[in-house]
Amino acid sequence: MKIDITEMTPTKAQFVISDTNPAFANALRRVITSDVPKMAIDNVEFHLGPIMDEKGQAFESVSPMFDEVVAHRLSMVPVPTDLETFNFRSKCSCNGEGCPSCTIMYSLNKKGPCTVYSGDLEPVGDAKFRIKDDLIPIVKLSDDQALLIYATAELGTGKQHAKWQAAIGAGYRFFAKIEIDHAKCDLGSSCVKVCPKGVLAKEEKKIVAKHPEKCNLCRACVEVCDAGVIKVSPIPGKILFRFETDGSLQAKEVLTRGLRALEEKFDGLREQISTLEE
Numbered sequence: 001m002k003i004d005i006t007e008m009t010p011t012k013a014q015f016v017i018s019d020t021n022p023a024f025a026n027a028l029r030r031v032i033t034s035d036v037p038k039m040a041i042d043n044v045e046f047h048l049g050p051i052m053d054e055k056g057q058a059f060e061s062v063s064p065m066f067d068e069v070v071a072h073r074l075s076m077v078p079v080p081t082d083l084e085t086f087n088f089r090s091k092c093s094c095n096g097e098g099c100p101s102c103t104i105m106y107s108l109n110k111k112g113p114c115t116v117y118s119g120d121l122e123p124v125g126d127a128k129f130r131i132k133d134d135l136i137p138i139v140k141l142s143d144d145q146a147l148l149i150y151a152t153a154e155l156g157t158g159k160q161h162a163k164w165q166a167a168i169g170a171g172y173r174f175f176a177k178i179e180i181d182h183a184k185c186d187l188g189s190s191c192v193k194v195c196p197k198g199v200l201a202k203e204e205k206k207i208v209a210k211h212p213e214k215c216n217l218c219r220a221c222v223e224v225c226d227a228g229v230i231k232v233s234p235i236p237g238k239i240l241f242r243f244e245t246d247g248s249l250q251a252k253e254v255l256t257r258g259l260r261a262l263e264e265k266f267d268g269l270r271e272q273i274s275t276l277e278e
């Protein structure tokens with residue numbers, strides 16, 4: 001098996017896996033969406049009763065939305081995750097009490113009229129946990145309304161809830177093989193125009209497959225070609241895989257953690273089999 005990385009940014013990965021099969025690609029897809037952990041807000045405490053500002057003005061601690069909706073929106077905010085530092089809360093040495101090794105605490109204190117954004121979550125402690133996507137709108141407060149919140153983020157996996165899903169939009173498809181019979185091609189170029197992905201191009205009096213990695217096997221070029229000279233087929237064993245992250249983790253880390261999780265699963269299986277009687 002061979003992996004060729006074609007795109008790797010902090011939040012996006014695309015690569016071609018050769019000498020493989022859909023079963024392996026699907027195992028990788030499942031493991032990066034449901035087994036790689038990340039941090040997300042899981043507990044939100046709302047202050048009740050009046051909130052005073054410095055000048056002695058009283059605000060009511062309410063917002064136009066139910067607390068549950070505000071809490072849900074906060075839980076979907078990408079929280080910077082350091083998998084080397086954090087443990088699962090249930091497996092932490094604090095016995096699930098919550099400590100700096102398993103939780104990140106945020107405070108939010110806003111008074112209306114204003115829009116509350118994800119960036120208003122202030123980490124209690126290390127500033128490196130400040131929310132990077134700081135302009136996600138949470139709720140709009142009107143005059144005399146205020147929010148005072150303490151939110152706790154902890155590790156979880158996509159298996160438990162989508163807010164803990166490390167990889168987003170993970171998917172794969174067969175790599176396309178595009179064959180053009182140049183001898184019979186009349187250079188009508190209708191195939192170049194009809195391709196929705198810009199795969200084909202006319203270069204030096206020849207139609208060429210310039211970006212085969214972009215082909216999604218829609219076969220629009222095959223259908224439009226009157227001369228019938230284009231052949232598009234999937235290459236068995238060659239798969240294009242891609243996924244994104246919400247920024248909590250780097251795409252590269254999600255991929256390496258996913259592959260490690262797969263390895264561990266099979267190690268467990270191997271150990272169990274080795275204990276079987278011969």
Ligand SMILES: [Zn+2]
Nearest residue numbers: 092094099102
């Ligand atoms: Zn702990």
